[in-house]
Each structure stands twice: as C-alpha cells, then as structure tokens.
Amino acid sequence: MIDGLPALPLDFAQPWALLLLPLAVLPLLRRRREELTFSSLPWLPEDSLGHWIERLGRAAAILAILATVLALARPGRPEWEVERIGRGAEIVVLFDSSLSMDDEMVARGAHPKRRRDSPLRKRNVAREALSRFVERRKEDRFSLLMFGAAPFRVTPFSQSPEVIQAGIAAAGISNGLPGTDLGRGLIAALSQFEGRAYSGSRVILLVSDGAAEIDDVTRQRIRDGMARHRVALDWLYLRSANWPRLDDEKEPEAVGLITDVAMHRFFKTLPTTYKVFEAESPDAVSKAVAEIERQQNLPLEYRERIPRRDFTHLFYGLAMVAAFALLIHRGLTVRSFQTS
Known part of the structure; x- marks a missing residue:
C-alpha cells in the first residue's frame, strides 16, 4: 500500500x-x-x-x-480513482458577460463609463474578487460558465487553481456580449452536474447585475433542475449604487430594478437554498465574496483521478x-x- x-x-x-x-x-x-580439459579432476582443489x-x-x-x-x-x-473527503463545495460560477457588466459601479444619476481598463468596471471588480476567492478555496471544485444571449462553458469541473484562474482572466479579455439570457445560463449551469454522483455541497454562484427576464417554462425547468441535483443558488448582485435593496418594501420604479426584483422573488421560490449578496462598490463586492466563502465550507466527498x-x-x-x-x-x- x-x-x-x-x-x-x-x-x-x-x-x-x-x-x-x-x-x-x-x-x-x-x-x-568456458570449458577446460584436465587429466584428473580430483587433483583440482575445491574453488x-x-x-x-x-x-x-x-x-x-x-x-x-x-x-x-x-x-x-x-x-x-x-x-486509478481515490475517494477523498475535504471541506468545500462543487461550485459552478455563472458569470454575466452582457454589455451592462462593462459599466462602472457609479452612483445613480451619474453617467456610467465603459473604459475597459477601469478598476471600477463591474466585470473587473467581480473578476478580482473571484480570483481571490478561488485562490483561498484550495479544496473546492470549480466550473466556470459565461453567458450573454447564450451561455458557453469556459472550464469544466476542476480542482486546478491554474485552470480556474485562467478562465477568470479570460472573462475580461473581450467586451460585453449583447443580450442577457439568464434562464439559458442557469439551465447550462445545472447541466454541469449531470452524471456526477452527489458528494456534498453544490452551489451555483451567479455573478450578475441583473436586468434579465425568465419565462415561465424556463422557470419551471430551473426549479426541477435545482431539486433534482440538490443545488443551492448564491447571487452576487452587482447593484447600481444608491438603488434600493431587492427586499425593500416599496415597489420599484426604475425599469431595471423592477426586473431585478422579479428575478429575486422568483429565486426565493426555488426548492433549494437561495441567498443574495448585494454589493454596490468594490469593497462591498469583496465583503460579499468573503461571506459566501464562510458559508460554503461544508464536508465534501469527491473522487480524485490519479x-x-x-x-x-x-x-x-x-x-x-x-x-x-x-x-x-x-x-x-x-x-x-x-x-x-
């Protein structure tokens, strides 16, 4: 052994x-x-x-x-494969790559800029926080998906930090994509668990600024998938600065906020655990990611291929x-x- x-x-x-x-x-x-001839072998001494x-x-x-x-x-x-037990989760990061993620995190009423190198750009803020998150989570298994009008997988499930970090870096290479089909993104994220034995904590980490609508048929598919795969949903909501919180008792007036509140209320009806982490600044994003890290630290059984x-x-x-x-x-x- x-x-x-x-x-x-x-x-x-x-x-x-x-x-x-x-x-x-x-x-x-x-x-x-190797053969030698002697007239009488008994005369030779024993060697x-x-x-x-x-x-x-x-x-x-x-x-x-x-x-x-x-x-x-x-x-x-x-x-061969070996079963291991660690602490962590299987996490699918569903990263919003729509055009709105190119906006800066600015106060309501200010004009949002779309400078690609801006440290306040929502995409950059989220990428930096996720990179630190993955760096600290040594025992988690990550899969990374991005979505705009359609979802696409960047990395399959992996425990290699280099692979995941490269995928996160790739999220900032191009400009935002047109459209925000969150429903298809969530269906694609759930499909990552197809054929995988349930091993412990499973989470879809949605990183998005909202502004997406989901039709009734897709909502039911999401509910069924969440229940079948026993997946929790964490939403890192990049909220526009000075906007009311999603659980505000007042009915929203802004069109974008109305859509975000509708998404939030739908997520609350899911059959599995749902938590939202609202952030309107880089510091708030870092604190939200730290809170997610503290909560997703449960025993995890997984098989490692040697x-x-x-x-x-x-x-x-x-x-x-x-x-x-x-x-x-x-x-x-x-x-x-x-x-x-």
Whole structure:
C-alpha cells in the first residue's frame, strides 16, 4: 500500500516486448570457451569462491536482460480513482458577460463609463474578487460558465487553481456580449452536474447585475433542475449604487430594478437554498465574496483521478546497474585468468 492507496498490479504500455523474456535464459547456457580439459579432476582443489563469482556473474546478466525487456514493455501503475473527503463545495460560477457588466459601479444619476481598463468596471471588480476567492478555496471544485444571449462553458469541473484562474482572466479579455439570457445560463449551469454522483455541497454562484427576464417554462425547468441535483443558488448582485435593496418594501420604479426584483422573488421560490449578496462598490463586492466563502465550507466527498505512473526509468536504471556489475565481474575474471 502506497500513500494509503491499495496496491495495484503493473500494466504494460507495450506488452509485445514481453515476448523477449526467454532471452534471459541465455546466460545459463555454457559456452565452449568456458570449458577446460584436465587429466584428473580430483587433483583440482575445491574453488567455492570461484563458483559463487560465476553464479553472481550469470545472475547479473540475467537481471540486465530481464530489466531491459521489462523497460521496453514500459511498465507502470495504471490510472486509478481515490475517494477523498475535504471541506468545500462543487461550485459552478455563472458569470454575466452582457454589455451592462462593462459599466462602472457609479452612483445613480451619474453617467456610467465603459473604459475597459477601469478598476471600477463591474466585470473587473467581480473578476478580482473571484480570483481571490478561488485562490483561498484550495479544496473546492470549480466550473466556470459565461453567458450573454447564450451561455458557453469556459472550464469544466476542476480542482486546478491554474485552470480556474485562467478562465477568470479570460472573462475580461473581450467586451460585453449583447443580450442577457439568464434562464439559458442557469439551465447550462445545472447541466454541469449531470452524471456526477452527489458528494456534498453544490452551489451555483451567479455573478450578475441583473436586468434579465425568465419565462415561465424556463422557470419551471430551473426549479426541477435545482431539486433534482440538490443545488443551492448564491447571487452576487452587482447593484447600481444608491438603488434600493431587492427586499425593500416599496415597489420599484426604475425599469431595471423592477426586473431585478422579479428575478429575486422568483429565486426565493426555488426548492433549494437561495441567498443574495448585494454589493454596490468594490469593497462591498469583496465583503460579499468573503461571506459566501464562510458559508460554503461544508464536508465534501469527491473522487480524485490519479494519473498513470510510468516506471520505465526505474527498470532502465536497474538494467544499467546490472550491466555495470557484469562489466566489473568480467574484468575481474579476465584478470584472474591472465595471472593464473
């Protein structure tokens, strides 16, 4: 057993090379030049040391041939899966890439700018907060999707921080996309859990500034998918500065806020856990992400795929050691014969 894992049999990437294994018997065959003629063998003294030296030489030759043949067959430990238990969640980040995410987080009444390099641009603020979030969540498994008029997957589920960070960085490369079809985005996010065994906490982290409508048929599909896959929904709502909160008792007047409130009220009817984290400034976004991090820290069971380990280099090394020992043995034998 290695690292708590059960011992696995070796496999061979090129098993045809094992047909050469009978060559290992060649050192056991006597050669004519090794035979000496004596008139009477009883006159010769018993040479026990010589017998052992000869046996060691043949053993080294056999080992060199066996190790070389096995190295040609490319032995290794086959790929396997191991169950692990950590703390965290399976998180699908659903990132809004619509044109409105190019606006800066400014107070109501001010003119929103769309400078791509602006540190206040909603897209940039969200990306920086998510990058720090992923960096701290070492045991989570992330999948990243973006959506505008249609959703598209950036990265499948992965526990590699480099892969996820690259996906988050890609969210800021281009300008915003036309349209905001959140319904299709949520359906695509739920599809990431298809065929995956339930292992613990599952979350869709929606990063959006709202302004999306969902028809009744899509709403029912979302409800069914949430219940079937047992997925919670966290909405990081990039609220326009000075806008009322979504749970404000007053009925909204602005068109955009009306749409956002309608989304919020629909999410509250979902059969699984729903939480909204409203933020209207970069500091508020950071605090909201920190709150999400504190809440999503439950036990998580998952299966980790361990790649195949190749042992070819070990067998080549063993063959070199055996060949070197055989070379030393041959040199000593020749020297002893010359001096006798």
